[in-house]
Amino acid sequence: MGRAGKALKQVLETYSISQNQVAVKMGIGRSNIYRWVHEVRDPGAEMVIQLRDALHQINPTAAEEFVQLYLGHPPGDGDEE
Structure with missing residues (x-):
């Protein structure tokens, strides 16, 4: 469990996107994003x-x-060469 959460x-953190920004777009x-x-x-x-x-809407x-x-x-x- 947690691959999506770790990636998110x-x-x-890397792109300084708040959990709230994602929640609003979705x-x-x-609280769902937090979980x-x-x-x-x-x-x-x-x-x-x-x-x-x-x-993608926030930062592609x-x-x-x-x-x-x-x-x-x-x-x-x-795999690009």
Whole structure:
């Protein structure tokens, strides 16, 4: 448990994005974001997609990094040559 939460926490800290900003973009309570960031609960697959979309609206680079971290691929460690 916690891969999405760890990825989200890192991205929020790196890009200075507040839990509230994400919650507002997603139309959910900040307490949900708090639970994910602190690994109390994992977001479901649909919520992970909504998280990515919300982050993309705030900062597209943050959204990309979230996806990479969530999938277990550090940013810049892709298959591009």
